[in-house]
Amino acid sequence: MSPLITPEELAALDGVTLLDVRWRLGGPPGIDMYREGHLPGAVFCALDADLAAPPGTAGRHPLPEPDDFESAMRRLGVSGERPVVVYDDTGSMAAARAWWTLRYFGHPDVRVLDGGLSAWADAGLPVVKETPEVRPGDFVARPGGMPLLSAAEAGALATSGVLLDARAGERYRGEVEPIDPVAGHVPGAVSAPTTENIGPDGRFRPAADLRERFAALGVGEGVPAGAYCGSGVTAAHELLAMEVAGLPAALYVGSWSEWVADPARPIATG
Numbered sequence: 487m488s489p490l491i492t493p494e495e496l497a498a499l500d501g502v503t504l505l506d507v508r509w510r511l512g513g514p515p516g517i518d519m520y521r522e523g524h525l526p527g528a529v530f531c532a533l534d535a536d537l538a539a540p541p542g543t544a545g546r547h548p549l550p551e552p553d554d555f556e557s558a559m560r561r562l563g564v565s566g567e568r569p570v571v572v573y574d575d576t577g578s579m580a581a582a583r584a585w586w587t588l589r590y591f592g593h594p595d596v597r598v599l600d601g602g603l604s605a606w607a608d609a610g611l612p613v614v615k616e617t618p619e620v621r622p623g624d625f626v627a628r629p630g631g632m633p634l635l636s637a638a639e640a641g642a643l644a645t646s647g648v649l650l651d652a653r654a655g656e657r658y659r660g661e662v663e664p665i666d667p668v669a670g671h672v673p674g675a676v677s678a679p680t681t682e683n684i685g686p687d688g689r690f691r692p693a694a695d696l697r698e699r700f701a702a703l704g705v706g707e708g709v710p711a712g713a714y715c716g717s718g719v720t721a722a723h724e725l726l727a728m729e730v731a732g733l734p735a736a737l738y739v740g741s742w743s744e745w746v747a748d749p750a751r752p753i754a755t756g
Contacts, residue, residue: 489596489597489627489726489729490598490599490690491597491599493601496606498670499571501568501569502568502569503562503563503564503571504527504529504570504571505528505529505531505572505588506528506530506531506572507537507573507574507584508520508530508574508576509533509576516530516533516589517532521617522615522645523614523615524603524613524614524615525603525606528618529563529618530649531562531572531584533584533719534685536550536555536559537550537583544716544744545741547718547737547739547743548718553627555587555627556625556626556627559623559625559627560623560624560686561622562623564593564625565622565624565625566592566593566626569596570593570595571596571597571598572596572598573599573606573706575603576602577681578598578599578601578690578723579719581598581599582598582719582720582725582726583718584596585597585722586725586737589632590630590631590632591627592626592627592631593626596748600689601689605687624638632725632736632737633734633737634736634738634739635712635739636738637744637751639712639738640745641672641673643676643736645674646674647709647710647711648703648704648709648712649672649674649708649711649713649738650675650705650712650713650714650724650735651677651713652679652720652723653679653714653720653726657669657716659671659756660753660755660756662687665716665743666716666742666746668746668753670753671710672753673753673754674754678705678713680720680724680727683727690726690730691727693732697731700727700728700731705735710751711728711734711735712735712737712743713725713728713736713737714738714740714742716742717741718738722735722737725737
């Protein structure tokens with residue numbers, strides 16, 4: 487089953503939990519956008535609070551503790567046997583983090599609305615302001631559903647396989663660093679900006695196109711692969727694109743913000 491779902495397919499589904507995961511680095515708060523209009527029945531999921539632990543030496547968006555994630559998902563109405571569809575309005579960047587985190591903690595049926603809120607509205611489907619009543623879910627968090635990389639494993643993968651850097655090219659090269667205290671990339675990592683996963687219509691490129699893209703980056707059958715970004719958000723988008731392409735990969739959740747927290751870790755530029 488594809489990890490993506492079209493607006494038309496979603497509109498025809500019954501019994502699905504909808505999570506609105508709109509988010510902007512530095513604001514404005516996604517809840518404000520949610521209140522201005524969202525899919526009928528959707529509940530707002532806060533990336534910083536519900537999909538990550540507080541920032542620290544493990545990065546700006548480390549994995550939440552299982553109990554914390556379980557509690558958050560139950561509050562949002564997530565149940566283990568009920569399909570979940572997540573969406574945002576930024577090319578599925580934040581929604582991909584929700585997709586990956588739910589999958590990592592064991593949810594078997596999570597999909598991303600391809601094209602997000604814009605695609606839904608463009609299809610002539612309703613957008614509402616009413617906040618639904620949420621019936622608490624029974625989701626049980628079981629870590630380990632998706633492959634994960636530690637800092638040491640990410641560094642090793644950059645030489646033994648392919649480690650993709652999902653950030654913009656200028657951040658990878660170390661020309662600019664607007665967020666983290668040190669510029670550059672993990673030595674041996676390959677630049678693979680997530681913006682290239684999306685077509686001009688704001689939806690994911692076809693699976694064949696994505697396979698061709700990743701093959702050009704060195705990802706192929708039998709080659710271990712992983713991805714990182716600044717804090718584990720856009721790297722999840724890379725993994726979602728690879729899932730669409732039928733390519734397995736692991737996520738370095740701590741990403742660059744964790745990597746540079748230890749001055750002993752090597753840094754490359756250019």
